[in-house]
Amino acid sequence: MLEELRAALGPQGCLTGVDVPEAALSDASRSGRDLPLALLRPATVEEVSRALAICHRHGAPVVPQGGMTGLAGGANPAPGAIALSLSRLSGVEEIDADAMAMVVRAGTVLEVAQKAAEAAGFLLPIDLGARGSCQIGGNIATNAGGLRVIRDGMARDNLLGIEAVLADGTVLSRLTKVVKNNTGYDLRHLFAGSEGTLGVITRAVIRLRPLPGPRGTVLAALPDFASVLRLLALARATLPGLSAFEAMWRDYFAFSQSLLPAPLFADPPPFSVILEAEAGEALERLLETAFEAGVVSDALIAQSLAEARRFWAVREGIEMDAALPGLINLDVSLATGRLDDFAQACRAALLARFPEAHVSFFGHVADSNLHVAVAVPGGGETAAHTVDATAYGVVQDFGGSISAEHGIGTLKRDWLGCSRSGAELAAMRSIKTALDPKGILNPGKLLPPE
Amino acid sequence: MLEELRAALGPQGCLTGVDVPEAALSDASRSGRDLPLALLRPATVEEVSRALAICHRHGAPVVPQGGMTGLAGGANPAPGAIALSLSRLSGVEEIDADAMAMVVRAGTVLEVAQKAAEAAGFLLPIDLGARGSCQIGGNIATNAGGLRVIRDGMARDNLLGIEAVLADGTVLSRLTKVVKNNTGYDLRHLFAGSEGTLGVITRAVIRLRPLPGPRGTVLAALPDFASVLRLLALARATLPGLSAFEAMWRDYFAFSQSLLPAPLFADPPPFSVILEAEAGEALERLLETAFEAGVVSDALIAQSLAEARRFWAVREGIEMDAALPGLINLDVSLATGRLDDFAQACRAALLARFPEAHVSFFGHVADSNLHVAVAVPGGGETAAHTVDATAYGVVQDFGGSISAEHGIGTLKRDWLGCSRSGAELAAMRSIKTALDPKGILNPGKLLPPE
Numbered sequence: 001m002l003e004e005l006r007a008a009l010g011p012q013g014c015l016t017g018v019d020v021p022e023a024a025l026s027d028a029s030r031s032g033r034d035l036p037l038a039l040l041r042p043a044t045v046e047e048v049s050r051a052l053a054i055c056h057r058h059g060a061p062v063v064p065q066g067g068m069t070g071l072a073g074g075a076n077p078a079p080g081a082i083a084l085s086l087s088r089l090s091g092v093e094e095i096d097a098d099a100m101a102m103v104v105r106a107g108t109v110l111e112v113a114q115k116a117a118e119a120a121g122f123l124l125p126i127d128l129g130a131r132g133s134c135q136i137g138g139n140i141a142t143n144a145g146g147l148r149v150i151r152d153g154m155a156r157d158n159l160l161g162i163e164a165v166l167a168d169g170t171v172l173s174r175l176t177k178v179v180k181n182n183t184g185y186d187l188r189h190l191f192a193g194s195e196g197t198l199g200v201i202t203r204a205v206i207r208l209r210p211l212p213g214p215r216g217t218v219l220a221a222l223p224d225f226a227s228v229l230r231l232l233a234l235a236r237a238t239l240p241g242l243s244a245f246e247a248m249w250r251d252y253f254a255f256s257q258s259l260l261p262a263p264l265f266a267d268p269p270p271f272s273v274i275l276e277a278e279a280g281e282a283l284e285r286l287l288e289t290a291f292e293a294g295v296v297s298d299a300l301i302a303q304s305l306a307e308a309r310r311f312w313a314v315r316e317g318i319e320m321d322a323a324l325p326g327l328i329n330l331d332v333s334l335a336t337g338r339l340d341d342f343a344q345a346c347r348a349a350l351l352a353r354f355p356e357a358h359v360s361f362f363g364h365v366a367d368s369n370l371h372v373a374v375a376v377p378g379g380g381e382t383a384a385h386t387v388d389a390t391a392y393g394v395v396q397d398f399g400g401s402i403s404a405e406h407g408i409g410t411l412k413r414d415w416l417g418c419s420r421s422g423a424e425l426a427a428m429r430s431i432k433t434a435l436d437p438k439g440i441l442n443p444g445k446l447l448p449p450e
Numbered sequence: 451m452l453e454e455l456r457a458a459l460g461p462q463g464c465l466t467g468v469d470v471p472e473a474a475l476s477d478a479s480r481s482g483r484d485l486p487l488a489l490l491r492p493a494t495v496e497e498v499s500r501a502l503a504i505c506h507r508h509g510a511p512v513v514p515q516g517g518m519t520g521l522a523g524g525a526n527p528a529p530g531a532i533a534l535s536l537s538r539l540s541g542v543e544e545i546d547a548d549a550m551a552m553v554v555r556a557g558t559v560l561e562v563a564q565k566a567a568e569a570a571g572f573l574l575p576i577d578l579g580a581r582g583s584c585q586i587g588g589n590i591a592t593n594a595g596g597l598r599v600i601r602d603g604m605a606r607d608n609l610l611g612i613e614a615v616l617a618d619g620t621v622l623s624r625l626t627k628v629v630k631n632n633t634g635y636d637l638r639h640l641f642a643g644s645e646g647t648l649g650v651i652t653r654a655v656i657r658l659r660p661l662p663g664p665r666g667t668v669l670a671a672l673p674d675f676a677s678v679l680r681l682l683a684l685a686r687a688t689l690p691g692l693s694a695f696e697a698m699w700r701d702y703f704a705f706s707q708s709l710l711p712a713p714l715f716a717d718p719p720p721f722s723v724i725l726e727a728e729a730g731e732a733l734e735r736l737l738e739t740a741f742e743a744g745v746v747s748d749a750l751i752a753q754s755l756a757e758a759r760r761f762w763a764v765r766e767g768i769e770m771d772a773a774l775p776g777l778i779n780l781d782v783s784l785a786t787g788r789l790d791d792f793a794q795a796c797r798a799a800l801l802a803r804f805p806e807a808h809v810s811f812f813g814h815v816a817d818s819n820l821h822v823a824v825a826v827p828g829g830g831e832t833a834a835h836t837v838d839a840t841a842y843g844v845v846q847d848f849g850g851s852i853s854a855e856h857g858i859g860t861l862k863r864d865w866l867g868c869s870r871s872g873a874e875l876a877a878m879r880s881i882k883t884a885l886d887p888k889g890i891l892n893p894g895k896l897l898p899p900e
Binding site (some may be wrong): 335433 | 639874
């Protein structure tokens with residue numbers, strides 16, 4: 001099989017043994033340890049097709065890889081698997097200004113595509129911290145969220161067309177730029193978020209947006225969660241360009257702020273919200289209204305980019321990893337109105353099990369997305385497993401999602417039943433079998449064993 | 451089987467023979483003529499499940515029906531099929547203001563759901579002409595487009611959660627209100643647009659939006675299609691609340707206007723555009739800029755709702771059906787920048803075949819959606835078939851979609867290959883077989899025979 005693959009892809013397209021770079025072993029979760037049998041690096045769609053056809057004939061498992069920035073282990077090779085990197089299949093093919101659409105190859109680094117869009121006068125509405133190394137194909141395969149969801153949705157919501165190669169090498173290509181297209185089952189949305197288990201995404205058409213105008217950034221202090229919800233409702237109704245609404249619970253704000261040179265609020269309030277919107281009268285009016293109604297008790301308006309960065313530094317908790325060894329960052333979704341009820345229940349459940357633990361909360365409230373920061377002093381893998389079991393149990397009680405953005409991969413696979421019913425899992429398995437009957441695409445990922 | 455169904459659903463839930471209302475025979479295309487074996491009217495999700503389990507055991511074909519406003523024959527019963535109406539499974543179950551989400555039953559009439567949202571201070575962002583009789587379940591099953599696509603996308607883009615019953619009666623229920631949810635394959639998007647061939651949608655969670663502010667309506671005259679594209683680019687970049695951008699080619703505008711009491715532009719321009727956006731300075735500035743640049747040669751600004759309605763009356767061509775017997779309205783999508791190239795090629799191809807025909811064009815340009823109005827004097831079904839073959843052939847040459855909004859049903863089924871490859875159709879068939887192995891759900895619809 002390796003000989004066939006070498007013949008099909010050339011020596012640069014099929015690396016084995018010591019030639020396989022370390023980076024192919026694990027995504028950013030650092031949970032992968034196994035050397036793949038080979039690392040394939042096809043440079044064209046045809047090469048992806050040929051490579052998959054060969055692997056399919058041999059029944060060899062194939063693990064698609066993008067920029068390896070995932071956090072769920074989804075791109076880690078299992079022992080003996082063939083890794084298939086899209087890195088050489090890269091580049092922006094076309095920007096169609098009238099259709100506001102970009103045709104782009106899967107291995108293109110997100111930031112490269114963003115800059116190409118910007119040079120043409122547009123915004124590429126997918127953005128996340130890993131922009132400098134993650135790839136468009138991986139963004140789609142994991143349905144990346146990130147920083148623009150509140151305005152423009154998840155990766156799938158910005159996808160006009162897709163090309164993917166099925167397990168047997170069949171190329172499904174529908175690189176359409178049209179917005180409306182009701183011609184049967186939507187294969188875009190089947191591949192988006194399927195984490196490489198249904199097909200290998202090779203190209204995509206991404207919808208572009210107008211470049212946003214100058215933004216204003218506010219850090220507001222609020223007395224309770226009901227006020228957070230009221231401020232959100234006001235912002236949604238009156239700020240057309242609302243581009244961030246990030247809440248920090250007191251525990252998170254106080255701890256994260258304590259790690260930075262100077263405090264923003266000397267007395268950390270029950271809730272802090274970073275709000276970003278188009279600068280202008282509407283933003284000022286909103287703050288006035290919120291003050292008068294007692295929804296906001298204090299507010300800092302960023303007077304410079306540097307000051308806005310100081311707000312975001314607290315939110316991003318950049319010193320937290322160093323201060324809290326073994327920090328776990330859970331990424332869950334719950335109905336927006338229940339985020340604080342969940343936070344209280346989750347905190348109580350975790351502290352009942354680990355009374356010494358750090359537990360704190362922050363989230364993209366408008367997107368129903370909450371992050372739980374948990375650190376158990378002296379805790380290892382067993383403690384981490386208990387944290388997962390405890391927190392995801394509470395998520396299940398609240399009817400939430402155990403993975404808002406990060407996907408399932410291997411690391412959340414055993415908890416998928418907290419968010420999907422047996423009937424849903426069975427439907428997912430039957431779709432998997434229909435498109436990949438030999439089960440060679442990313443086996444062991446996403447779907448738990450029956 | 452009918453006895454089992456009567457026992458499961460009661461006499462009100464299972465009608466046969468003369469008790470079956472005429473409305474169950476055909477959707478709005480008036481192409482259905484066959485009486486179903488029975489019309490099932492389940493009132494609960496459990497009854498839908500029980501009814502499908504019975505039909506599945508007997509291998510009986512089931513045709514799901516909503517408000518019967520479709521235009522592609524998708525809800526028409528084949529001879530001997532069981533029709534399953536969702537009309538009794540209706541009502542808004544919940545409006546969650548914090549999550550900006552509505553939980554609604556499939557049989558709810560769209561306008562009823564819209565009014566419930568409005569009473570709670572929100573906009574339900576799905577809207578189409580048939581709002582008074584179409585149903586939410588059908589809107590999702592056909593991925594309805596309509597009047598708000600430019601701002602809020604198609605029906606699927608406003609869907610947070612879904613509940614559907616599979617062919618064998620299995621209930622898949624994920625009525626989530628969360629925006630971010632990366633927990634495996636996205637079943638929402640599989641059922642949306644599947645035209646009842648994969649499952650019967652019973653409930654949904656729809657995302658709500660803030661109520662829009664007052665709007666301004668402009669009718670602009672433009673010298674050429676390049677100007678239409680330039681005005682669109684300006685509008686996208688400077689009007690945050692752009693809610694309509696409808697272009698009429700001269701042939702359409704002139705004919706439609708001639709049927710109304712008084713002309714809007716005495717000399718019909720090459721292109722007319724109806725533009726709607728939030729009233730205010732931005733709209734006025736846009737018009738000034740467009741005038742100065744020669745993009746717009748004339749413009750009427752509606753001074754009242756009545757005047758705006760006069761603009762829309764031309765666009766809607768309300769007198770066209772009477773003036774042009776046998777009028778066909780094709781609904782296709784093409785990359786926005788190529789809409790006029792397509793219009794010229796399509797007009798030439800149709801007039802070559804039918805020199806006496808009326809052929810005219812109008813479209814939702816921002817949504818890449820074009821409508822082709824065709825009337826062949828004295829033409830019957832054969833002429834209509836030739837019109838389809840001719841126009842869809844040109845769509846295929848341009849890489850477009852033969853159905854932007856209307857879906858496939860039976861009436862476009864034989865042309866699906868113009869917009870989907872053999873590999874795509876095979877993938878769609880394998881998904882159909884995976885979820886409905888006996889093929890009882892809406893057989894003969896959407897997918898052409900192999």
